[in-house]
Amino acid sequence: MIGRLTGGSDTEFSGQGTQDGPNVPIAPGAYDIFFNDLDGRYILIPVQ
Secondary structure, three states, X not given: OOOOOOOOOOXXXXXXXXXXXXXXXXXXXXEEEEEXXXXXXXXXXXXO
């Protein structure tokens, strides 16, 4: 999947998303992404 993750915090691999928040600063690559839709927290795990 190619796309953009927006509404996040300024940390690289984890944080809590907010509406209209900043873009998440991640490098291009493949990631497993886990998103908690109840509280907006997320974690990105690089796939080797």
